[in-house]
């Protein structure tokens with residue numbers, strides 16, 4: 001490891017001080033191998049969270065518009081040979097501290113799309129990216145969550161063109177020698193990339209539909225939590241979530257809606273958030289996929305809810321439904337994020353009513369209403385409405401969302417078009433979509449490919 005540039009993102013939050021001995025072991029191992037790591041103790045670093053404005057592609061290509069530590073961290077990551085993510089395993093995902101900084105990696109890739117391992121991904125902005133190593137910690141063993149964590153690191157490695165990656169989950173209560181061995185192994189091991197089939201298998205199956213009993217009291221009260229952080233334009237999350245909420249309202253449910261951005265970033269908003277959670281029977285969590293997982297604010301909301309539930313003695317478990325949408329056309333790319341929501345439900349004794357995944361969120365909706373003339377020129381979304389209708393009917397009866405809704409959501413929007421052709425058309429359309437938007441900001445085609453953090457010699 002001599003002469004290699006290493007970046008270590010320490011994603012421990014307040015209250016995770018007990019995990020310090022594991023970090024000490026990692027730092028010690030790196031030192032022994034002659035490498036010096038640049039450590040980012042994220043919870044101590046003042047950093048804004050991504051607002052999903054795409055300015056890092058269309059206004060200042062390759063650089064986030066927010067001039068804070070998030071920029072330095074992204075630069076350090078892409079200029080490193082090895083980036084290590086160190087985090088408590090949080091419902092199978094990363095801590096919100098890691099997510100806040102990782103969502104700011106978007107400028108490191110190009111807006112344009114291409115096919116990579118048979119699925120759509122953004123094209124690389126740089127010719128080289130670091131190896132990725134994820135080291136998660138659990139206080140109690142949980143195999144399912146450890147597996148999700150490892151998959152997530154692998155999916156990030158694919159999205160960010162890591163030449164190699166490895167992921168390990170260690171138990172904080174294990175003997176230091178055992179932990180040391182696991183760290184030594186993960187630092188040099190290469191794991192297999194989790195390709196589409198592995199992720200697809202996480203989507204709900206017919207079996208799931210049989211698992212949960214119906215809710216005792218319907219109609220009840222439903223709370224929509226909009227997890228998109230967008231402030232400059234309407235979000236697809238709000239459009240899809242609003243549609244489901246309205247359907248529940250028509251079925252006699254009392255309804256309420258909050259944005260996580262409005263509530264979790266302000267002190268008084270947090271109290272309002274917890275009160276709204278307390279008075280609801282059913283939570284509808286809607287969010288965009290950010291870096292293969294839940295955006296920072298959504299991870300934060302799960303952490304806040306888990307903490308809140310652990311402090312109250314509520315007997316009736318709440319129901320949770322999640323609806324994710326992503327940029328790539330493959331709906332299944334949301335499956336890991338939905339699996340994390342499911343793990344959250346299990347860990348907090350909620351009742352999981354299932355998740356729905358929609359691909360090509362920007363292309364199909366881009367925040368536009370489901371119906372109306374504004375949609376002219378966009379692919380049809382009748383199948384999405386049908387899926388949401390099926391889901392809303394089940395949720396309205398307190399039942400788990402049937403797999404039929406999942407299938408409808410994942411359909412190719414253009415009838416009879418094979419999915420491969422839709423991928424190709426999507427890439428062509430989407431790559432054309434960015435240019436006029438950049439031109440409106442006086443950013444020319446060549447500037448879109450800027451490499452502000454490229455080093456002459458690596």
Ligand SMILES: Cc1cc2nc3c(=O)[nH]c(=O)nc-3n(C[C@H](O)[C@H](O)[C@H](O)COP(=O)(O)O)c2cc1C
Nearest residue numbers: 228235236237288289290291292326327328361362
């Ligand atoms: C920081 C960031 C990370 C993203 N990461 C992914 C990703 O990993 N996979 C994907 O398919 N789309 C990704 N997207 C695209 C969003 O999921 C997509 O634009 C979505 O439709 C936005 O939904 P919203 O309008 O509800 O915010 C990302 C977008 C942003 C801003």
